Amino acid sequence: MVMLVKIVTQVKLVPEADQAAALSVTLRTVNDLACWVSEVAFVNDVPREYELRKHTYAHLKASGLGAQAAQHVIKKVRDAYTTLHANLKAGNYGKPGSRRRRKSESKPIMFRPDAAQPYDDRCLSWQYDQQTVSIWTTAGRIKGVRFACSQDGLKTLQHYRKGESDLIERDGSFYLMATCDVPEGAEYEPDSFVGVDLGIVNIATTSTGYQAAGRGLNRYRKRQLALRAKLQKKRTKSAKRRLKERSRREQRHVKNTNHIIAKTIVTEAERTSAGLSLEELKGIRQRVRLRKPQRVAFHSWAFAQLADFIVYKAKRAGVPVVFVDPAYTSQTCAECGHVDKRNRVDQALFICRGCGVVAHADRNASHNISTRGKSVWNAGRESRVPATP
Template identity: 60%
Template sequence: MKFVVQVRLFPTPVQEAALADTLRLCNDAAALVSGVAWQMKVFRNYDLRAHSYGELKGMGLSAQPAQHVIKKVADAYTTVRAQVRGKLRPPLAKPIAFRPDAAQPFDDRCLSWQIEVRTVSIWTTGGRMKGLRFACSDTQARALAVHRKGESDLIHRDGLWLLIATCDVPDADIIESDAFLGVDLGIANIATTSDGERHCGKHLNAVRHRNRRLRRRLQVKQTRSAKRLLKRRRRKESRFARDLNHRISKSIVTEAARTGQGIALEDLQGIRDRVRLCKPQRVTLHSWSFHQLGRFVAYKARRAGVAVVYVDPAYTSQECSACGHVDKRNRPDQETFSCTSCGFAEHADVNAARNIASRAVEGRAAVNQPHVA
């Protein structure tokens, strides 16, 4: 299983200037190669080398960085063509452009890590730069030392210098279990487990509403400063959501591993197209990445050896987890579940999570049932 480790670099002013010149030259070279590819209709990596390698060497790039620039351009065109075929974007009308500070990949010939002293040695346009400090956690350091594989990307983002390395970790053996921890994803509570734990309710929604009001006011102003602030806030809100999804998914997977259970999730593919909600709820639904949370749970579970299954979410919020009775009247309001048949009462999200867990158990039993001729 592949995952990335992001570390922050702490260059001196001289080192920062060298890194900036390196990124600028590499992306100028990428723009040149992109123009050649567009003009000659040649998009394969090895074909592009024949048409552009000499010019890149003349610009001051060494052999390995020049080849990485060509490969970056070829990969960009491959990605765009795949998006066009999948109707995710219209066909290109001009060559692909590269920002002056766009990410640049480095392999082990251009970049070496000294994990123990937290420094890297990296190729720059001014020569090999040694002793460039970086910071990371002990867990990230162990992952870099043991599992790092392939290229690392140099990125300049929001005034910070970052290195993103790819780590390849062997998949853990999945532990089969007959019990499942059901997880209900919702609007009032982002995630609720069948054990009764609810993640992020009123406080999170208050933060999201505040961000939405501020974003609306800035969008109305239409000034340059408002647009700059909107751009910064977009990234801040994205980091906030990502961090929170990481913490929620870690808590869910840790609890499942501790109790020896698998994890049962709702199959929510296409949920935004299926559900009908009032306008305030639509805004809330579309402003949170439930898909990202599901992906985080899935990959953390794989690393921990926890089984993950997906179940049909239909009527989980209306079905009684005690007797199985399904009725709209079982949900008198958002928080309350009160069965009209047996009288069972529980928090609505907890009841739904228990239904999800039960469906996972039933599905596993049906799969394991011996075939009778």
Template identity: 50%
Template structure:
């Protein structure tokens, strides 16, 4: 299973200038290549030609900029991969209508500090000395230090494999290294933990554990007020501050999602259970939300939480199964009576059939657990993978 380990580079002034110039030159050349690719796309299909054909048009000039033959080829590959992503997003429906037309109607653009891939021929690691050697526009620069945690260093030492991406963020230079982590064999679960994802409580398990309630809500309101104030100013400094705050909020969201996923997977691994999640794909189109709820959903990466749970579970050998999310918060897990009135408020559930009452999020998680058990039994009985 592929993952990414990000380390911060700590170069001296000369090395920093060489790396920054190399990154800027690579991205400038990538923009030129993207324009050439766009100009020669298919007249009927509108698709960009394959990497080999594109390389024949742009390679000589790219190599002549000083980045060398290998970085020139990696720049071509980066451009073709970017177009592949855009085309895939349009085909899958992630980009539709005006957004799809806009994405397909102009060349892709890379900022000056965007990530540039380096393979082992143009970037090598010395993990004992915590340094890297990088091919730049001024030649090979050696002994560039990097900083990372002991855990990340151990991960690099044991599993680093493939390309590393150099990129700039906030005036600092970073390397994102690819690591190939072995996946544990998936075991047979003795039961499942149902996980209900929501707006106020990010995740609630069938064990009755809530993750992030009032503290998260206060954080969201504070961030929303700060965004509104900066957007109202509309100055250059305010826009810069807004971008910084957006990155800060994204980092906070990823950190919280990592913690929640780690606790859920650890509980499942410790007790020999699997994890059942609601399938929330297309939830924005299926449900009617208030304006405040739409804002909350848009500013929190719920999909990211499922991704974190998924990859952590694969590493631990914990099976994960997605189940139908419909009516999980309206159905009684005891008598299975289902109606909207069962959920008396956002927090309270009371079955109008048998009188069972409890926290609405926990009831939903219990229903998710039950559906996970049934789905697993069906998949195992039919021989299909869960």
């Protein structure tokens, strides 16, 4: 069976003035109605999508929505409550009785006027040769809406697009987020494992010698933080306009940096027929204790995003990936295995108290992660011992 990797291809719509107006009205209409459906679900405590449909479907149809659009609005609301309940159960909104938890439980979920609206193939069709789409709106179906994307993105859409696409409005521009099911590459038997140690001073350090220094990115983020504080203090219209313009710039910069780092790591592993050994990051923000000046950098860094990028790029290339427990990898000597808190002299220097080896601390940790990756991979193999007769 062919395994698939789900990726999202972003397509920018280039509508005419009347088409843009129709799309804008459509988004605001469906999200206003989604807020109404959310209130109905909250007041009546409707737990299932089918029951919610019985309470709201007729009103949505009478409000001008098509059958599929009405179904998508109901499902969007139900999915939002499912996510909320999952977060509450996981404790992501604090302990029972906490202020943040009470706030999230005491009112219905509301949707922004420009929040995403899902479209399926009945509401949206693609003409790849002409690079246009035909899309449903509250003003009727609009044909010939042009879109722009890269050549690689267009090929991905043509061959692998499947399922729903989300229409969003961002800073006056419209985008379609198309879901694509891309086949995974054929996984090979690795000759070795590349350990990847993630951090803040050095974003990623591998056991093969690659090091992505975080100095430039951390300096950029500190500059952006100071600029935001300066603009927020002014409280003028022009300052607020500048803040809005810059709102997602840092996110895009960090995302692009993570993409570059992940591609470099996966390409190196594929070239040497090696697997990748990554740290298990679940609960990292709760486990790690830092001094106050370090907390902003730590809690704003997208560790999970970088790991996700590495994993999906590795799957597309057929590179094996394993996750290991990162406990004590920074205190363990990769040469002799001696564990001592004092081995880690400072952020960059590692000196083993057992054998005296001197190494870069992150490089030493990456070698430990590599070793653990081999153990995890071998433990997960099928036994080749002949069956007992």
